[in-house]
Amino acid sequence: MSSLAAETVPTSPRLDMARFEATALQRAPFDFLIVPGFLKPEALSAVERDFPEITSGGSFPSSSLNCGPAFKELLDELQGPAVTAAFQAKFGIDLSGRPTMITLRGQSRAKDGAIHTDSRTKLVTALIYLNSDWESDGGRLRMLNGPDDLEDYAAEVPPEAGTLVAFRCSPEAWHGHKPFIGQRRSIQLNWLTDEGVLKRELKRHAFSAWTKKLLRFGA
Structure with a gap:
């Protein structure tokens, strides 16, 4: 067995790890997978209930928001060793010792969804x-064949409750979605290259959140 392979499929009251394990990794145009039902149906109601209130656009570190207990338990599990081991086995990348960061979105703006790739300081993105x-x-994430055409896509993912989409961050991992304005809730989990990146990212997000709050109060 590869040193990156998970020895057993972990069990979880919230995450369907067997479904994750059974889902094949797509290799073109980059490494990604889509897992509807990754969050178990019986766990969804409590997780949705305890999702924090987010009234502004943009991403917010989960640590800066008032999350309920069921949601906190989910975030703890997502950042735990069993999930890391499963993702490193799936993507064939060593994630041991890599820091994780979770950010949350609650609202989508007209400008969101532009074609982009994630930062080189991110190794894997899971949504x-x-x-x-x-x-x-609108709001349906597309895994794109290149940087120029939102209609040239390999897969489209409706942001439905419980669905996971994950990809290896690379210069070829172009993605985006058609504009949507309104509530669009998501959890973004990233494995990062090092602790310095984590500190910079959290500081950047905290400053952005502070600026949004200041502008909202001044409106």
């Missing part, structure tokens, strides 16, 4: 969505 009955054509 978990918490939106019931998604009907809009």
Whole structure:
């Protein structure tokens, strides 16, 4: 067995790790996978109930928000060793000792979803969505074949409750979505290159959140 392989599929009251393990990694146009039902249906109601109130656009560190107990337990599990081992086995990348960061989104703005790749300081990005009955054509994440055309995509992911989409961060990992304005809740989990990056990212997000709050009070 590879040193990066998980010895057994971990069990969880909230995460369907067997479904994750059974989902094949897509290799083109970059390494990614989509797992509907990654959050177990029986866990969804408590997690959705305890998702913090977010009334502004942008990303917020989970540590800066008032999360309920069921949601905190989920975040703890996502950053635990069993999930890290499962992701490193799936992507074939050594994540041991790498720091993790979780940010949350609650609202989508017209400017969100532009085609981009994630920072080189991120190794793997995992997104978990918490939106019931998604009907809009906008806000559906697309895994793109290149940087120039949102319509040239390999897969499209509606941000429905419990769905996971994860990808290896690379210069080829282009993604984006059509504009959507309104509530669009998601958890973003990243494995980062080092602790220095984590500190800088948390500081940057904290400053951004402070600026948004200041502008909101001054409106």
